[in-house]
Amino acid sequence: MAVNVQGMKTWSKLAKNKRRPSEYEIVTTNLQTRNRHRDQAYELSPAPDLAMNEWYRKNVFDSPLQHEDWEEFRDPDQLIYRVYTRTQDVQESYVDGLLDDHNEIDHDAGLKPEWLDVLEHLYTPRRYLQTALQMGAAYLLQIVPASTLTAAAGFQEGDEFRWLQRIAYRTRELQTAHPERGFAIKERERWEKHEALQGLRELMELMLATYDWGEAFTALNLVAKPAADETMRELGSTARHYDDHLLAALVDNQMRDCDRSRRWSTALVEFCAGHGDNKSVIQGWIDKWMPLAEKAIITYCAALPESEGVADTAIERLHAYHRSLSISA
């Protein structure tokens, strides 16, 4: 057995880096095949013969958002699966504790009627909103041109589903405590028709129908999701004034996930902002989507009790987020 066997210090593709690669880089980079040939992202007939190759060429290779090597993108959290499940298991244990404790003290029975109105109209229908966010993240992860982006969007999708299920859970609890109300029955109708939710629904539907990957990322992660999350933050903050400490605490916890989405989104903007026209491309998309987002925030927040100034605060936070991005002058 004279075969000469030699080892290597790290993956050849990471060898040029000065720093020793982290576990995240070792297990998350270069694991995708589609970002190779402009006409042939997938190993079948090139565009236009194969519709999916045409789709990828149009929406990724020919996107106004350009970078010579998307594989170089890194999630600032360096989140990997085994850390994701560990972290979220801890968070879910905390949420279980919250739910258990509040159930124990019969929390829902003590909620005021005017607050229950708010929950019925503005909280429990949000499981549809979470579905839209789940679907939006699912589009991103399947279209993005690097595996590090797929991972970040994949964990984001998991988060959206997390809160979809938690809202469903709370919906059932509220129904049990207040069977005479519309909990668990009227959410779909309200999502489709209640005035306060139509801005968000419009924003979500139009975001979902956006397929250029750069614009889809901008529409979802820089505008629609942060806008939706800001309305959630306001709902949570109003909850405190109506002694719904459970919802307030749940929202606080949800915001941890939202912050993570913003961190990787910010990093992606920073990663590509210096290249070509990317700054103005992203800014252009933000400008295009912000009127819808502002409308969504205004209509939602207007339905909150004691809502004076609330929408302005939420919109200002969204602007502040945009100012924090490296496209900002």
Added chain:
Amino acid sequence: MALLKMEEWYDLARETNWTPSYASEEELYPETMSEDFGIPLNVWETFDEPYKVSYRDYVRAQRDKDVAAYSVKAALARAEFFKNASPHWKALLALHFSAVCWAEFHSASCFGRMTRFGRAPGMRNMATFGTLDEIRHGQIQIYFAYEFLKHDAVFDWCHKSSKTENWIIISLRHALDDIAHTRDGTTAGVMLNMGLEQSFTNLQFVALSADAAKCGDHSFATMLQSIQTDEARHAQIGEPLVRILCENGRKKEAQQMVDISFWRMWKQFSALSGIGMDYYTPLEHRENSLKEFMEEWVIGQFGRTVEAMGLALPWYWDYLKHDIATFHHAQQIGVYVYRATQWWRPIASVSPAEREWLEEKYPGWNDTFGKCWDVVTENIRNGHYDKTVPAPPPLICNMCHLEVSGVAGGEWQPVDYHVDLDGRRYHFCCEPCKWIFELEPARYKGHRSIIDRAFDGTIGPELDDFLNYMGQSEPERGVCGYDYQWIDGYDTPVAAE
């Protein structure tokens, strides 16, 4: 009063379809990505996943699984095992990890397709776990592979291979892109889950895990089993989809999805797992052959699953029964003789004792495939190493992108399967591969196999050009894993060079 049970709220989390009005159905579910097969939405909404899990329970269970798989003790045992592992086992590990790490990670995107463009809320949710699972499977396997890199550079291909033009990678990419990545959300759901996960992952993970345990690689075995528990869960997306299609007048389409995807995956598993099980697993640890595994797990178990869903067995089922005893033997010869085109160190695995095992498991092996090995063996015994490498390139199938082969020796009955289209001749290894091409020629006709590329000038004329094109620098070209010393088992010693 305490926490609600999952079944008390679960259904609400899958009542999540709404009627859009700001964007049209067509805008939200474009044809390329989404296909409802004319089945009304309220029918898709009846999708009922057999295995239900909440996000809360998912993250807990997955965390626990990973704590076991990533333990430091396991890592030390793995390193020790690898140092003492035979070239057989190293070849198996290199082949396995170079193919599966990116393939699994990439599947996260297929589940993303199902989540975004499928119509059933239950499927949307299950596919979300599917996406997370596949990220896990890519990451945990490449983590394992990385531990071996410091001992052996061939493991660099576990990371590098995804974007290379190596012929084996092209073959795998072509198959996976066909069934999982270029189909609408529903079709991808049926094809990936029925054609790959329900049918074959058992083969790769359960069978390989059993072999690994026997070889003393317990942490590899545990990791593979742990992956298979995820596969078994998310693979269940396929069945309810097939039922909905069958019950709503789309049985023909469902049948075709299963028939295409199963065949495409069979060819991949035949070559990769078949060689792994019957040749690369050290003899003393081999029990079942690929054929026996296939008969039990696939022909038996998967066949029954297919029929229980109301589908027929694929039309090529009888041909498959023949193929499970032949195709991978022919591929093994090709992989060994064209070894420079592999990034790992191929194993011949035809010492006298190994031939005995092959003959026992595949009666007639010596008179067929064994005849080719006789020639290779003789050449090595006479020191004619150069004669063990054929000069002409092989003919590659324009569907599975593996070598066109047959049964060697007395049973050699070459059949020329081809299609002429738009002035080009496409070659196939078998009737099912040709059948798939003819169903949708536009999907496939523009693709060029590695050999097409050699002849159309994409690749330069020299062997070096070919290997460099495939991403293989000189040290990355496969050599015999035993430096021909497997020949020592024969009565005549190796002739001096």
